[in-house]
Structures are given as C-alpha cells and as structure tokens.
Amino acid sequence: MFKTLAPADPTELAGKRAIVTGGSRGIGAAITQRLLDAGATVVTTARGITDETPKGATFIPGDISTLDGVRAFTEAALAELGGVDIVVNNAAAARVHLGGIATIPDDEWVDALNLNYLSAVRVNNALLPALHESGAGSVIVNISSGVAVTPGPQLSHYGAAKAALNNYTKSLAAELAPAGIRVTAIMPGNVLTPGADVIRQNFADAAGVALADITAGIPLGRPGDPRDIAEAVAFLVSDRAQWITGTALTVDGGEIPVL
Template sequence: MFKTLPQSDPAEFAGRRVVVTGGSRGIGAAIVQRFLDGGAIVVASARKATDETPQAATFIPGDVSTPEGVRTLATAALEVLGGVDIVVNNAGAARTHLGGIGSIPDEEWVDALALNYLSAVRVTGAFLPALRESGAGSVVVNISSGMAVELAAPLAHYGAAKAALNAYSKALASELAPAGIRVATVTPGNVLTPGADAIRQTLADAQGVPLDATTSAIPLGRPGDPRDIAEAVAYLASDRAQWVTGTNLVVDGGELPIA
C-alpha cells in the first residue's frame, strides 16, 4: 500500500514555470500536481483533459506527436508562462501486439517513435531558447519506461522508442551541462495507471493469469503509484539535485534488472 507522503514544501518550486506533456492523467497528472503543491506555475498538455487533470494547472490541448502540435504548444505555453524553467516530457502510449514483433504494422513503429521519442526531442527543442534564457538551474526530465531495458515482443516498438529516448537524454545532458541546464531520465517500473493497466490486462488475458500476477514479482511487494514517479521527478527538478545530470533514475520497486 502507498504510504501517505509528508506535506510538500509549498515554496519548493515557487515562481518556477513548468511544462508537463501527457499531463492529463496517470503519471503525468501526478507530476503536475506535485509541482503545483510545491508552488510552481504549471502548464499541462495532452490531447484532451480528464477528470484526473489538476484544475489549478493551465491545460493546453494538443498532439505532441506532430511538429505542428509541438509548435502550437510551445507558443501557447510561453504566452501563459512568459518563459519556462522546467520541462517534463511524459507523453507516451503504446498498443500491445500479441502476435509479436512481426505483427506490428510499419505505421505503428513510426507512430511509436513520434509519440514516445520524437515528441521529447521536439518539445525540448521548442523550449530550449527559453530554457537557456532562464539560465542555470533549468531542467529537462524525460519519462522513459522499463520496456526500454526489459523488452517484450508485443511492445517492442514502444520499448525501442523509449530506448532511443534514453540515449538522446544522455547526449543532451552532456551538451547542455556547460549552460547549467540539467537533463535527467526517470524509468518507471509497473505503475498503476489507466494506460498501463489496460496493457497488463491484455497480457494477463493472453497468458490466462489474473491481473495481479503481472505485478506479483515486484520485490517491494506492490505496484507503483503515480506519486512514486512524481516524487522522483520533483527531486531531479529541485535544487537538491543540482549536481545531478545525465542520470537515469529507476523507480521500480526493485523489479528491473538495472540499477
């Protein structure tokens, strides 16, 4: 069971301007709320808002899987915020193909790359001038997936896109470090979100096992809560991590075969 966290410092991110893609539900909504709790001014973006979308954030609808969608988001967000200090690239999704790699259509490989990898490249690029203008202390956090390191054939297109995101993040961190802009990656394990739950249910049905079996091997004894990932993002974006860049923080309850 997820333990109730201590109250966030309401001044931790006071005055900081934050953009979170895929911020309408699940991990994204939890990240948005965590920054709001810390006093930040937050723009959340996704294709559409949901009942989970924090009301205190400014919501900008859009599709960051396309260059046009990214440009529209960047223009609108900068008009709202007047600049940006923190960008969290969380947008992502995948379709499960039980027939394996050979059953994944070509267009879905392209779609997976566009949403799960190129969206982060384009969003970061669109906001980079504003991040540079903000100065040292600006941060980019990219949300990856355990599928990038523990590939499963039904989701190979998704895992490959996230693996590309990991490589990009490391290279970007080295390039931007002299400007004082930090870049980090968070790799979630099995987290309870609407999208991940649907994937796990599909895999459980195919294997003829109960849904709980898909998370039963987690050493810490429970699946993740979106707030677990939000706390990791908050740490990396905070001054507590001022000497941390290029890292990939794995938040998985001990399940993945990486440290």
C-alpha cells in the same frame, strides 16, 4: 499501498515555471499536481482534459505527436508562462502486439517514435531558447520506461522508442551541462495507470492468469502509484539534485534486477 507522505514544501519551486506533457491523467497528472504543490506554475497538455487533470494547472489541449502540434503547444505555453524553467516530457502511449514484432504494423512503429521519443526531442528543441534564457538551474526530465532496458517482442516498438529517449537524454545532458541546464530521465516500472492497466490486462489474458499476478513478483510488494514517479520528478527538478544530470533513474520497486 502508497504510503501517505508529509505535505510538500510549497516554497521549494516557488517562482518556477513548468511545462508537463501528457498531464491529463495517470503519471502526468500526478507530476503536474506535485509541481503545483511545491509552488510551481504549471502548464500541461494532452488531447483532452479528464477528471484527473489538476485544476491548478493551465491546460492547453493539443497533439504533440506531430511537429506542428508541438509548435502550437509550446508557443501557447510560453505565451502563458512568459518563459520556462522546468520541462517534463511525459506524453506516451503503447499498444501490445501479442503476436510479436512481425505483427506490429509499420504505422505503429512510426507512431511510437513520434509520440514516445520525437515529441520530447521536438518539445525540448522548441523550448531550448527559453531554457537558456532562464539560465543555470533549468531542468528537463524525460519520462522513459523500464521497457527501454528490458525489451520484449510484444512492445518492441515502444521499448525501442524509449531506449532512443534514454540515449538522447544522455547526449542532450552533455551538450547542455556547460549552460548549467540539467537533463535526466526516469524509467518507471509497473505503475497503476489507465493505459498501463490495459497493457497488463492483455498480458494477463494471454497467459490465462489474474491481473494481480502480473505485478505479484515486484520485490517491494506492490505495483507503483503515479505519485511514486511524481516524487522522483520533484527531486530531480529541485536544487537537491543539482549535481545530477545525464542519468536514467529506475523507479520500479526493484523489479528490473530480478527479471
């Protein structure tokens, strides 16, 4: 169970303008709420709003799996905020193919790259002029996945897209460092979200085990809560992480080293 934390400092990100993609539920909603709690003004997007979507954020519906969708959203977000200081690329989706790599249709490889990798590239490219205008101290955080470094055939298309995102993160960090703009990634492990629950259920059904068995081996004794990832984002976008860039932080309860 996630340990209740002390309230966030409501002044830490006061005056900061943040954009979070995929913020309607799960990890994205937790990130959006955590940035709001720290005093940031937040715009978020997804295809549709849910009961989980933080009420304090401005929600702009959109589909950022396409270049046109990214352009429409980023233009609307910048018009709302007047600029941007923090960008969190969280939008993602995956579908399990238990039959392995050869059973993944070509269009799903393309879809995986568009949403899980290229959406971040396109969003960042669209927002770079505004980030440069904001100046040193601006931050980009790309939400990757532990699957990027623990590949499996059933999610190969998703893992390949996230591995590309890690590589891109490091390259972009090197390019933007002279401007004082930091770029990092976070690789979540098994976090309890609606989308991830479906994936875990697929694996549990295929293995003939209970759903809880899929996360039973996590060294810290529990699956992740979306707030675990949100806390990592809150750190990386703050001045507390001012000398951190170009890295991919694993937040998984210790699971990856024992796989």
